[in-house]
Amino acid sequence: MKKALITGITGQDGSYLARLLVEKGYEVTGAVRGNSQVKLTRLKKLGIADHVRLVDLDLGEINGINRVIRATPFDEVYNLAAQSFVGSSWDHPIYVADVNGLGVVRLLDALRTYAPQARFYQASTSEMFGRVRAVPQNEETPFHPRSPYGAAKAYGHYITVNYRESFGLHASSGILFNHESPVRGAEMVTRKITLGLARFARGEHVPLELGNLDARRDWGFAGDYVDGMWRMLQQEAADDYVLATGITTPIRDFVTFAAEALELSLDWSGEGTNEQAVDRKSGKLAVRVNPTFYRPAEVDLLIGDATKARTRLGWEPKVTVGELAVMMARSDYDDWRPGGPAS
Numbered sequence: 001m002k003k004a005l006i007t008g009i010t011g012q013d014g015s016y017l018a019r020l021l022v023e024k025g026y027e028v029t030g031a032v033r034g035n036s037q038v039k040l041t042r043l044k045k046l047g048i049a050d051h052v053r054l055v056d057l058d059l060g061e062i063n064g065i066n067r068v069i070r071a072t073p074f075d076e077v078y079n080l081a082a083q084s085f086v087g088s089s090w091d092h093p094i095y096v097a098d099v100n101g102l103g104v105v106r107l108l109d110a111l112r113t114y115a116p117q118a119r120f121y122q123a124s125t126s127e128m129f130g131r132v133r134a135v136p137q138n139e140e141t142p143f144h145p146r147s148p149y150g151a152a153k154a155y156g157h158y159i160t161v162n163y164r165e166s167f168g169l170h171a172s173s174g175i176l177f178n179h180e181s182p183v184r185g186a187e188m189v190t191r192k193i194t195l196g197l198a199r200f201a202r203g204e205h206v207p208l209e210l211g212n213l214d215a216r217r218d219w220g221f222a223g224d225y226v227d228g229m230w231r232m233l234q235q236e237a238a239d240d241y242v243l244a245t246g247i248t249t250p251i252r253d254f255v256t257f258a259a260e261a262l263e264l265s266l267d268w269s270g271e272g273t274n275e276q277a278v279d280r281k282s283g284k285l286a287v288r289v290n291p292t293f294y295r296p297a298e299v300d301l302l303i304g305d306a307t308k309a310r311t312r313l314g315w316e317p318k319v320t321v322g323e324l325a326v327m328m329a330r331s332d333y334d335d336w337r338p339g340g341p342a343s
Contacts, residue, residue: 008081059103211293244304
């Protein structure tokens with residue numbers, strides 16, 4: 001039985017990855033911060049809360065990391081823990097740099113010292129591309145991050161490459177484009193959309209407020225993407241891979257897909273900060289733009305080229321963006337309760 005450690009196991013990706021590994025017969029250990037209230041909502045929703053072991057580990061504290069790595073001969077270590085909300089990274093740039101950047105090198109150095117045989121996965125991100133130099137983006141596209149989040153992740157990515165090349169660690173990075181699911185955090189734009197529209201469809205006619213509706217993203221399903229993570233660590237040689245659908249969609253279209261899944265018909269009008277959508281059936285304002293949700297430095301177009309992952313890993317995304325929006329909207333509608341849908 002293989003042993004795997006997942007940092008960030010209570011998050012979206014950690015939960016889906018834990019389910020995948022449990023299904024494959026792994027003994028799964030999940031790292032959580034001891035000074036935080038552990039929420040097992042996602043693990044419970046996916047039916048695996050009783051199939052994983054939790055340990056105390058904080059990426060900001062090297063002694064705790066060393067203890068966990070020394071205690072168990074892990075075959076695979078997946079670093080998914082991070083401050084993951086791009087929008088708030090401007091408010092907490094030092095914390096983001098420590099967790100998303102220095103936290104990676106703390107973990108890598110513990111592996112180099114105590115478990116050099118373990119295979120390591122680093123959760124990199126398409127936000128590292130930022131002001132894109134090429135369309136679509138692949139593993140060779142230069143980075144130009146446009147947020148403290150993206151900058152810290154770029155350090156985590158490069159230090160992973162450095163430890164692979166300097167110390168021979170089997171350390172791979174997955175440069176993942178946006179991937180969503182019904183257990184996505186409520187602060188993320190896709191989940192904010194499906195939660196808000198589910199509430200509206202249930203009769204709470206409070207307009208959904210969004211930022212730049214013209215921003216485009218390459219959206220896929222988290223369940224597909226964690227399969228790619230696992231495939232990376234099964235390769236003989238470590239490397240870096242882009243995981244993406246290769247299809248870019250404006251935020252406005254994601255809103256429309258989710259609305260249609262809930263039998264809402266939106267009439268769009270206006271432009272820029274004056275754009276809004278009215279539900280034809282109720283006549284109520286359903287969506288409006290709020291300029292306060294614009295980023296200080298916007299990333300307008302991210303679209304990935306996953307040719308390398310397709311050819312070397314045999315990985316393909318299965319869920320389309322339209323199917324994803326439907327899945328998330330219906331889940332939030334079904335989980336709705338008075339006062340707001342379940343988050």
